[in-house]
Amino acid sequence: QVQLVESGGGLVQAGGSLRLSCVASGIIVSISTMRWHRQAPGKQRELVARITSGGSTNYADSVKGRFTISRDNAKNTVYLQMNSLKPEDTAVYYCNTDSWGNGYWGQGTQVTVSS
Numbered sequence: 001q002v003q004l005v006e007s008g009g010g011l012v013q014a015g016g017s018l019r020l021s022c023v024a025s026g027i028i029v030s031i032s033t034m035r036w037h038r039q040a041p042g043k044q045r046e047l048v049a050r051i052t053s054g055g056s057t058n059y060a061d062s063v064k065g066r067f068t069i070s071r072d073n074a075k076n077t078v079y080l081q082m083n084s085l086k087p088e089d090t091a092v093y094y095c096n097t098d099s100w101g102n103g104y105w106g107q108g109t110q111v112t113v114s115s
Contacts, residue, residue, distance in 0.1 A: 002026035002104040004095045009109030012085055020080040020109060022095030030073040033098065036080045038091035038111075045094070049080060063089075085113045 008020040020036070031053045039045040049069035050058045057069050068081040078095060092108040 002097070002099055002102075004097065004104055004106035006093065006095050006106040006109040009093060009111045011112045011114065014085060014087055014113055014115050016085050016113070017081070017083045018085065018111060020082065020093055020095075020111075022078040022080075022106060024076050024078070024095075024097070027097060027099050027104075029071050029076050029078055029097075034069075034071065034078040035096045036069060036078075037094045037096055038089075039094070039108075040088075040091040043091075048093070051078065082111070085111075087113045087115045089113050 003025045005023045006020060008018060010018060012018055033052045035050045036048045037045050038048050048060050048063055049067055051069045051071060059067060066084045071078045090111060090113050092110050094108045095106040097104055
């Protein structure tokens with residue numbers, strides 16, 4: 001059974017930083033494509049960052065240069081380091097992966113950036 005548990009969200013002022021964590025069980029993050037998505041109130045969920053099994057990373061244009069996705073294979077955990085946060089980054093952030101054709105999502109962690 002795949003489980004993804006996010007943590008690290010909170011309230012931060014514009015310009016600040018947060019690091020989100022996604023602890024995975026039932027899969028091995030080092031051989032999986034792991035993603036961070038976010039959903040702001042009244043908006044569609046959007047892909048923020050992705051890291052492949054080979055270590056390649058991709059980012060939404062809106063976060064390039066500010067966010068960094070990484071993983072710790074020993075802890076089976078994926079991170080999203082968010083710097084220079086803006087009020088428009090306010091959203092619930094979700095960890096996501098696929099396994100055997102099924103998509104799995106965490107419960108989400110709220111990030112609120114005040115101006």
